[in-house]
Amino acid sequence: MAAAVISADTAAGWAVLAAVALLTFLAYRLIYRVYLHPLARFPGPPAAAVTWWWKTYVEVIRGRSFCHALEGVHAQYGDIIRIGPDELHFANPQAYLDIYNAKNRWNKEPKLYHCFNEDRSSFGFLTYREAKERKDILNKTFSPKAIEQVQGLVLEKVDALAAAFDRDVEQDTPTNMSYAFRCMTMDIITYLCFGHAVDALKVPNYRAPIIEAMDAALGSFVLFRNFEWFKSLILGIPPRISRVISPPTRGLAELQLTLLEQISELTEHPESLDHLPHKMTIYHALMDKDSYQNGTVPSAGSLYEEAQALMFAGGDTTGNTLMMCSFHLMKNPEAHAKLRMELRAAWPDIHQPSPSLRELEKLPYLNGVIKEGLRLTSGVVSGLLRIVPPEGAKIAGTFVPGGTIVSCGSTFVHYNPKLFPEPQEFRPERWIENPSLDNYQVAFSKGPRMCLGINLAWVELRYTVARIWRFYDMKADASSAKSLPFRDTFLPSYEGAPVMARMEKVTA
Numbered sequence: 196m197a198a199a200v201i202s203a204d205t206a207a208g209w210a211v212l213a214a215v216a217l218l219t220f221l222a223y224r225l226i227y228r229v230y231l232h233p234l235a236r237f238p239g240p241p242a243a244a245v246t247w248w249w250k251t252y253v254e255v256i257r258g259r260s261f262c263h264a265l266e267g268v269h270a271q272y273g274d275i276i277r278i279g280p281d282e283l284h285f286a287n288p289q290a291y292l293d294i295y296n297a298k299n300r301w302n303k304e305p306k307l308y309h310c311f312n313e314d315r316s317s318f319g320f321l322t323y324r325e326a327k328e329r330k331d332i333l334n335k336t337f338s339p340k341a342i343e344q345v346q347g348l349v350l351e352k353v354d355a356l357a358a359a360f361d362r363d364v365e366q367d368t369p370t371n372m373s374y375a376f377r378c379m380t381m382d383i384i385t386y387l388c389f390g391h392a393v394d395a396l397k398v399p400n401y402r403a404p405i406i407e408a409m410d411a412a413l414g415s416f417v418l419f420r421n422f423e424w425f426k427s428l429i430l431g432i433p434p435r436i437s438r439v440i441s442p443p444t445r446g447l448a449e450l451q452l453t454l455l456e457q458i459s460e461l462t463e464h465p466e467s468l469d470h471l472p473h474k475m476t477i478y479h480a481l482m483d484k485d486s487y488q489n490g491t492v493p494s495a496g497s498l499y500e501e502a503q504a505l506m507f508a509g510g511d512t513t514g515n516t517l518m519m520c521s522f523h524l525m526k527n528p529e530a531h532a533k534l535r536m537e538l539r540a541a542w543p544d545i546h547q548p549s550p551s552l553r554e555l556e557k558l559p560y561l562n563g564v565i566k567e568g569l570r571l572t573s574g575v576v577s578g579l580l581r582i583v584p585p586e587g588a589k590i591a592g593t594f595v596p597g598g599t600i601v602s603c604g605s606t607f608v609h610y611n612p613k614l615f616p617e618p619q620e621f622r623p624e625r626w627i628e629n630p631s632l633d634n635y636q637v638a639f640s641k642g643p644r645m646c647l648g649i650n651l652a653w654v655e656l657r658y659t660v661a662r663i664w665r666f667y668d669m670k671a672d673a674s675s676a677k678s679l680p681f682r683d684t685f686l687p688s689y690e691g692a693p694v695m696a697r698m699e700k701v702t703a
């Protein structure tokens with residue numbers, strides 16, 4: 196009996212000791228982070244200096260769109276803010292140019308980039324060296340020269356988009372622009388990847404399952420970037436099961452199933468690539484073992500992750516930009532008329548083929564329209580987190596210690612009223628009046644980890660805007676979105692009504 200009492204006392208004593216040790220450690224860590232940490236001199240919400248959970252509180256508990264929440268924090272604390280124990284965010288355009296600079300070889304930050312489950316892809320590799328090896332291979336398909344060779348494919352898909360619009364005109368139904376453009380960009384990227392398109396444009400009302408799956412998947416990434424264990428749990432379960440038991444991540448599971456099917460066909464029957472009419476698919480390049488330093492083709496898992504990365508990187512971004520251009524052109528008759536006039540002069544007879552890319556590149560208003568679409572969608576709206584190397588770095592004139600996680604969100608450049616007065620206004624002229632603004636067009640990011648698909652994207656954007664706005668008169672349908680609010684899910688997720696257009700074919 197006495198022994199039992201002593202051992203109970205001893206256990207209680209140890210428990211108290213452990214609790215005191217834990218509290219002392221937590222108190223020390225709190226004091227260190229707030230007063231002694233190398234980032235202690237930077238202002239910001241006190242809770243953010245103490246714990247990572249501040250971000251989760253803002254984004255998940257309060258349900259705020261993180262890039263929008265940061266605007267309020269910057270308004271309160273200034274241009275450079277501490278938003279995590281080891282993290283700074285900048286609202287200064289010069290900081291963007293300093294962080295995403297061609298000279299830097301800074302790593303991507305693991306917590307954010309692991310959340311996409313694309314760790315073994317050009318986008319997901321954290322280090323410059325690994326990403327460069329993969330990007331060099333993919334560049335066989337994405338270099339300006341290679342992209343010139345796939346122009347025909349882009350034009351074919353723009354024709355398919357026009358055919359879908361014609362169907363809407365015949366049936367007298369409004370066109371869902373929020374989905375239509377993404378169907379086209381998805382058909383282009385899946386064709387480029389696998390040698391055959393998913394034919395999203397053929398799906399009635401543009402409600403292609405792959406687009407719906409990607410829409411639904413974007414929300415999963417917000418959960419995953421806040422709760423790594425949740426990602427491991429969901430992705431550890433076969434997609435067929437997780438789509439049933441986890442409704443919030445069902446979209447991701449659907450997407451996984453679609454892509455896995457395509458990849459297993461290619462890895463099991465690599466000879467199927469030989470029967471294609473052209474040798475330009477991304478998987479031709481990726482499955483050529485001679486391209487790799489170690490002479491080995493990446494695993495099926497890595498090929499899957501590359502496909503998923505390319506779908507998100509190449510589909511929504513370009514589709515959103517086209518949607519944004521259309522939304523504003525329909526709202527803005529003056530801009531619409533100017534674009535129409537320029538296109539008529541460049542393409543006087545609609546029965547003739549499209550002007551060449553070189554000709555389209557020289558049309559100032561067309562390019563101004565696209566740059567405004569890129570500015571307002573901003574590509575990726577979350578901060579692209581980078582880690583400052585051990586020696587530290589100067590960002591916007593301020594010394595930042597090594598190991599700090601840094602970013603400057605693209606919206607903090609694109610919506611900066613000093614660079615872009617009345618930033619919410621759609622004004623293509625601003626790019627013509629002030630060519631130096633090109634330096635602050637950061638939708639594709641900058642530096643060594645900038646967009647790999649920029650050449651393809653520009654070809655798609657130029658051919659599509661020229662064709663659609665030369666061949667159709669478009670008016671917003673009564674059901675169309677009146678504004679385009681978005682939520683930060685890394686890419687912008689547009690909320691509310693879609694952009695709906697009533698199309699009329701022009702006759703000359």
Ligand code: HEM
Nearest residue numbers: 318508509512513574575579638639640644646647648652
């Ligand atoms: C309007 C269209 C596009 C925009 C605005 C855009 C924007 C961006 C941005 C901001 C990044 C940097 C992401 C980061 O640092 O984490 C990026 C990276 C990337 N983009 Fe694009 N993108 C577009 C189209 C495309 C297309 C068509 C493709 C090809 C299919 C593509 C493939 C990639 C890849 C592979 C990366 C990763 C590069 C790296 O991490 O080094 N993008 N894109």
